[in-house]
């Protein structure tokens with residue numbers, strides 16, 4: 241029997257449609273010779289083959305449907321033969337794909353729930369805290385120091401003094417600015433290693449004593465009457481016989497004032513006029529006071545020395561350099577100081593530590609300002625033509641178109657008094 245159903249017959253069976261077989265189109269030899277068991281095993285095999293075929297067909301259709309959805313482009317370059325590797329890559333690379341790439345999460349350390357999570361403790365640096373504290377302290381100290389500097393200079397009202405000098409002094413802008421600068425620098429602090437010594441020089445009638453008076457008036461109003469001294473040699477020490485007594489009283493008076501000023505935490509002001517008339521003994525005493533070796537209170541003081549020492553050379557210098565000096569391109573102080581200093585140091589060592597302030601010769605226009613000021617003060621109407629006529633009565637150095645008064649404004653008061 242089996243010989244009739246040799247493997248030669250199986251290929252024939254496979255070539256046939258299994259459905260035909262199920263419909264009963266079996267070969268005639270089978271009907272005639274095969275037993276029931278043979279028939280049933282053949283049927284089972286066919287059913288299995290058909291089921292497998294149907295399953296494969298179904299899967300192919302599903303894959304075709306998925307791939308047609310995924311590949312949106314009409315012309316795909318992918319191979320026609322389906323592979324899962326390409327399919328997966330295509331899905332991942334498609335931006336429209338619902339399977340978006342997940343954001344990478346930060347790596348986390350997972351601790352077992354049963355054990356305690358040991359977080360590393362932040363170490364607090366003591367040095368860091370100290371550094372912050374130090375920075376704050378330094379900042380506060382600097383801030384406080386700046387505030388104190390302002391407070392200190394404010395009580396001397398240098399702004400008020402500046403206004404007064406601008407209003408009352410004519411033709412001496414450079415000297416006035418320099419004077420205010422020195423005062424501001426000195427009065428900004430209370431502790432000093434030397435007193436401030438300002439020496440005012442210049443020809444007659446240019447306003448040296450006038451400035452001295454304005455300074456005395458101003459400082460009396462800000463530090464008090466008892467801390468300002470005005471010393472006129474010809475008045476306080478008129479004869480040579482008085483000199484020993486004068487030196488003693490000057491020394492004791494200055495000592496008293498600086499001690500008193502130290503107690504009040506203020507800076508006293510000493511104004512010495514007519515220094516050119518001071519006898520040597522008095523100059524020596526003054527030098528000892530200005531350059532003390534011992535006490536602090538002597539270091540916190542302002543000395544104003546007023547004289548006409550060096551006036552001839554100041555006059556010569558101004559006349560020779562009138563074109564630049566008057567137009568403001570030349571600093572009289574800078575140019576004159578080296579020469580003036582060497583002259584004064586030869587005169588007396590008192591001037592060694594002094595800051596020198598040379599006054600300019602006064603031009604005619606400034607002399608006219610003096611007349612207007614004085615006439616207004618005395619109740620006269622300062623008529624322009626009248627003022628010009630009065631100014632014409634004075635004598636002038638004439639350099640080009642410029643006229644410099646021989647005696648500044650010295651004769652102004654006398655002339656107005658005669659009106």
Ligand SMILES: Nc1ncnc2c1ncn2[C@@H]1O[C@H](COP(=O)(O)OP(=O)(O)OP(=O)(O)O)[C@@H](O)[C@H]1O
Nearest residue numbers: 408409410443444445446447448449450548649650
């Ligand atoms: N630059 C000036 N501005 C305003 N007024 C002045 C000026 N110069 C002088 N005067 C007036 O002239 C008068 C005399 O001036 P001051 O006494 O200051 O002269 P001085 O420079 O001290 O001269 P001297 O060395 O001869 O004493 C003063 O009363 C003042 O009113």
